[in-house]
Amino acid sequence: MCIRDSLVIIFRYLLKEVAKTQLAVFLVIMTIFISNKFVRVLDDASEGGIPGHLVMTFIGLKIPDLAGMILPLSFFLGVLLAYGRIYAENEMTVLHACGVSEWYVVRVTLILGFVTAIITGMFTLYLSPMAAEYEYQVKDQIAADSGLSSLIAGRFQTTGNKKAVVFIHDKNRADNTFEKVFVAQLPDEDTPNSSVIDSSLVYAATGQVIEEETGLQRLILSSGTRYQNDIKNKEFRQVTFDKYYIQIQDQKVAHKRRKLSAIPTDELYQDKTPEASAESQWRIAFPLACIIMTLVAVPLSVVNPRQGKFGKMLPALLLFLSYFLLLTAVRSGIEKGSVPQYIGLWPVHFVVLILGFSLLVKGRTSGRKFKAKLAKNKVAA
Numbered sequence: 001m002c003i004r005d006s007l008v009i010i011f012r013y014l015l016k017e018v019a020k021t022q023l024a025v026f027l028v029i030m031t032i033f034i035s036n037k038f039v040r041v042l043d044d045a046s047e048g049g050i051p052g053h054l055v056m057t058f059i060g061l062k063i064p065d066l067a068g069m070i071l072p073l074s075f076f077l078g079v080l081l082a083y084g085r086i087y088a089e090n091e092m093t094v095l096h097a098c099g100v101s102e103w104y105v106v107r108v109t110l111i112l113g114f115v116t117a118i119i120t121g122m123f124t125l126y127l128s129p130m131a132a133e134y135e136y137q138v139k140d141q142i143a144a145d146s147g148l149s150s151l152i153a154g155r156f157q158t159t160g161n162k163k164a165v166v167f168i169h170d171k172n173r174a175d176n177t178f179e180k181v182f183v184a185q186l187p188d189e190d191t192p193n194s195s196v197i198d199s200s201l202v203y204a205a206t207g208q209v210i211e212e213e214t215g216l217q218r219l220i221l222s223s224g225t226r227y228q229n230d231i232k233n234k235e236f237r238q239v240t241f242d243k244y245y246i247q248i249q250d251q252k253v254a255h256k257r258r259k260l261s262a263i264p265t266d267e268l269y270q271d272k273t274p275e276a277s278a279e280s281q282w283r284i285a286f287p288l289a290c291i292i293m294t295l296v297a298v299p300l301s302v303v304n305p306r307q308g309k310f311g312k313m314l315p316a317l318l319l320f321l322s323y324f325l326l327l328t329a330v331r332s333g334i335e336k337g338s339v340p341q342y343i344g345l346w347p348v349h350f351v352v353l354i355l356g357f358s359l360l361v362k363g364r365t366s367g368r369k370f371k372a373k374l375a376k377n378k379v380a381a
Contacts, residue, residue: 010100014108017086022078022116029070030063037062057138064131065261068123072289073320075116076297079109080316083301090305106298106360113294121287125265128283132262153178164246166219168207181207181221183246200228202244219246277341278334285327285345292349293320295356323352 041058086092153171169180183202204224221244228237260279268280300316326348333339
């Protein structure tokens with residue numbers, strides 16, 4: 001077997017070990033975060049904040065944002081765990097004996113780092129803003145559709161225009177009709193001396209919500225009775241009806257101002273405000289971290305077999321956490337204007353990049369020779 005074939009086998013082996021470890025770490029961390037989001041969304045659904053059938057939609061819309069943040073961490077941990085095991089089991093010693101250098105391992109890992117950076121960039125630069133925008137649209141639709149989809153059977157709910165309280169016994173999702181509908185029409189808040197006693201109560205066998213083109217929504221009640229207490233005439237009125245109309249939504253909900261996280265990246269670059277600059281650089285930071293942290297993870301994965309593969313895990317995680325805490329702090333400074341936009345997050349990336357190169361050189365023969373030369377010059381002085 002020639003040397004070239006041996007290097008191809010080693011190349012595939014190293015990529016396979018890092019990739020499968022990264023995938024396992026990514027799935028574990030994603031499961032934890034998605035479970036946390038699922039509990040929160042489910043809590044909102046139980047309180048009537050969102051319809052039950054949209055629970056999985058909201059969970060799915062959180063995945064791009066979570067994936068963009070977790071991919072750099074999973075790649076960093078994947079490199080540490082995979083190479084840590086190889087060093088702990090003396091496999092790297094055998095590879096070095098076959099002519100595999102530390103720099104070759106770095107180059108192989110950088111290939112996977114670039115692939116991870118491209119995937120991360122797709123999430124942070126494109127998919128995550130798209131998902132955030134769609135989430136806003138869904139929330140706007142829920143707010144505007146307060147009569148049609150958010151009415152829950154067995155629960156008292158206030159209509160979108162705050163002019164009535166509705167209770168439905170049962171809801172037919174096939175045609176969005178209601179059975180045994182109870183409505184308490186509240187007095188107008190602008191009317192002086194108004195009281196709940198002045199409100200009318202309506203009970204109907206069936207009901208249905210219709211929406212007009214203007215966004216105005218009406219609840220149509222059929223086969224029911226309306227009860228009202230007339231205080232002025234000291235009378236109690238009871239009127240039966242075949243059809244009864246109640247306005248439950250005045251107009252379409254206004255399009256709310258989107259957060260910067262929902263703005264497409266190309267539009268964000270055209271915005272020259274500090275907040276937009278901070279957001280755009282934040283989106284780029286995650287793909288860059290995949291490449292920069294490769295130079296840090298590979299030398300930190302070198303462990304003594306007696307230490308085990310987790311020998312340097314704690315300092316490595318502290319370094320990764322410090323990196324992103326610095327990015328977060330500088331991002332806040334850009335938004336407040338205390339950090340110039342043209343400087344941005346680049347100094348943080350540059351410092352970590354220099355740290356990575358120093359760790360790489362320190363472990364190589366040239367680095368040891370340079371260190372010995374400095375020590376020799378110091379003694380001579």
